[in-house]
Amino acid sequence: MVKRSADLIIAIVLLFLVLPTLLILPLALNNASYIAFPPQGLTLRWFQAYLSDSDWRNATVFSLEIAAATTVVATIVGTMAAVALVRGKLPGKALLQALCLGPMIVPQIVFGIALFLVFSPLHLTGKLPGFVLAHSVLAVPFVVIIVSAALERIDPLLELAALSCGASRIRAFFAITLPNLAPAVATAAVFAFLTSFDEATVAFFISETDGKTISRKMFEDIDFNLTPVIAAVSAIVVAVSLLLMGTVHLLNGRRAQQ
Numbered sequence: 001m002v003k004r005s006a007d008l009i010i011a012i013v014l015l016f017l018v019l020p021t022l023l024i025l026p027l028a029l030n031n032a033s034y035i036a037f038p039p040q041g042l043t044l045r046w047f048q049a050y051l052s053d054s055d056w057r058n059a060t061v062f063s064l065e066i067a068a069a070t071t072v073v074a075t076i077v078g079t080m081a082a083v084a085l086v087r088g089k090l091p092g093k094a095l096l097q098a099l100c101l102g103p104m105i106v107p108q109i110v111f112g113i114a115l116f117l118v119f120s121p122l123h124l125t126g127k128l129p130g131f132v133l134a135h136s137v138l139a140v141p142f143v144v145i146i147v148s149a150a151l152e153r154i155d156p157l158l159e160l161a162a163l164s165c166g167a168s169r170i171r172a173f174f175a176i177t178l179p180n181l182a183p184a185v186a187t188a189a190v191f192a193f194l195t196s197f198d199e200a201t202v203a204f205f206i207s208e209t210d211g212k213t214i215s216r217k218m219f220e221d222i223d224f225n226l227t228p229v230i231a232a233v234s235a236i237v238v239a240v241s242l243l244l245m246g247t248v249h250l251l252n253g254r255r256a257q258q
Contacts, residue, residue, distance in 0.1 A: 021238060027231035035228055046232040056233065059217040063197055065128060066213065070135040070196035075189045077136065078143025083173070085144070086151045104141045112205035119206055126208025134202050139192035146191065150184030190244045198237065
């Protein structure tokens with residue numbers, strides 16, 4: 001009886017947390033010209049309005065470019081950092097680990113202001129390299145945490161066996177360590193992509209009129225042009241996030257069964 005009550009409370013709490021996200025879809029399909037619930041009819045015109053608006057399309061493409069580049073940079077840097085922290089014998093390892101995870105602790109609004117003050121004189125605001133650099137700093141901690149946790153579970157004797165057979169450290173890493181880390185690296189890459197694609201606070205400070213992300217565009221429309229298009233864009237972002245996480249979960253599940 002107690003267990004059932006606890007399960008019911010947990011289910012209610014989880015439903016309460018996910019309910020706002022679930023309501024995005026009916027809001028996006030609302031036939032009214034303003035955001036209202038329950039919907040006054042169903043339509044796809046807000047998705048069509050999103051796709052036909054050049055500002056929305058440009059912001060989306062720009063965000064995808066940033067997220068793709070950030071994924072590559074953050075995954076490579078984060079994986080290398082994780083290997084160094086777990087396998088390496090570095091002086092001041094605890095301090096280095098704290099520095100890698102620091103961006104998760106610093107408030108993003110403080111980080112955004114600092115980046116604006118640094119990027120503005122360098123003319124990096126609103127530019128792809130500036131966004132990639134900023135978002136990579138935010139995404140690397142997720143990669144370090146995920147890859148480090150997976151690396152801790154890999155027996156280092158496997159690498160030592162490869163080294164004893166004449167393999168170099170680089171070859172041992174690519175032949176032994178990296179294949180075992182592949183699921184964790186793929187998961188970390190998805191988190192890096194979503195961290196960049198969904199990021200809003202820092203993008204608010206380093207965006208410009210001709211270089212803005214989809215999250216910055218959403219903020220602007222909430223202030224000056226609030227329509228169900230916002231809900232349609234939010235539904236698309238949620239769908240992309242769920243699709244990526246579901247794909248990684250499916251691939252990892254198939255790999256575990258092999």
